[in-house]
Amino acid sequence: MTSPPDDTGTDEGLLLAGRALVRSYGHSPALRGISVGTRRGEILAITGPSGSGKSTLLLCLAGILRPDAGEVRFDGRRIDTDSEAERSRLRRTRFGVLFQFGQLVPELTAAENVAMPLLLAGVKRRPALTAAGTWLERFEVADLATHRPTEMSGGQAQRVAMARALVTEPEVLFADEPTGALDTLAGEQVLTELVRVTRQAGMTVLMVTHDAKVAAYADREIVIRDGMADDGAPTSALRGALGRAGAR
């Protein structure tokens, strides 16, 4: 099911690749040598239990966190060694990010929030707001254009955040739990729309989720466990338990 990124050192054909990524918070390791790669236009799901390192992996691939070891390449170029300014420019121009927490600016309306990435990229206010309106419409929240985030439900805020992540029409979208759990028809419609829009635009999507039904929207899925690719070997917890059973 999962074809790993090639190991020849070229990452040929891969738009984005992380190789042997290691990252710790203080002394606790979150990523322990995981490699992952994605081709242009692919929708890749990253799944695994809570605390397995999914968000950390996404942050490293998006150039927000620097890995302690290993490397990240995008479009044939190494980006993890870039300066903060360079990485931030990449995120503004070629990446879209949609993260679990703290996404919308509370003081701004939905339309202003969505227009923000365009304004930062130098687009004039009026065309930026027009584009924002179009994206709000795509996610069926056009009627919330003048609302502030505190006046929206969680699901509505998520749709606005999605519109904001896509408004610059990025090449790669990084999405951490894009719809939460798929327990509502509304969540499913948003995801269907997200997949439709990104496929149409030929965008590459890296989507973190703990929900198998969300992951099923992807072309491919990698499972991460304890900061490593889950290749089907018993987990450390299971190994421990098996060890005990065997030692009896």
Place this chain on the structure above:
Amino acid sequence: MALGHVLLGLLARGGRHGYDLKRQYDARFPMAKPIAPAQVYATLERLLRDGLVAPGGTDRGGGPDRTSYEMTPAGRLELDAWLAEVEAPTPFVSNPLAVKVTLALLVAGDDAAADYLQRQRAAHRERMREYTRVKTDPDTSLAGVLAADYALNHLDADLRWIDTALARVASLSEELRP
């Protein structure tokens, strides 16, 4: 759920031939277990005998498969009663995966059981991607979407069970061994 009630439901909007009913069934329930034409005819015979359907006329050419059937008022009552009735949640959950894991533990050991569960998980996830493709295809009918939703939720439940089972494999094996 008996096929008789399903056929009554398909006759509710007007009379049909047996073969036509089979085609309707296939179109309405695209992911259901297929039915053979013979099953349809046998069921129609029974409905006829019970007075729930009546012959509605025969086409030129005749023959058993050219008779059309109509629902009788008694058939309508039976259909309405059945539609209003709650289906009993199944008392026995058939879980072939659990049977296989239990036997794998007995016969081949922990590693084999865990390995099987991992591969089963991959197969389930692949199938879920297929159903999701069907479901999100704009050309899929409502019946198809409903069937895919049902399958996806059941596969998802299986997956959760697989994850728990992987975690339990070690203790299960302790229990099973004398």
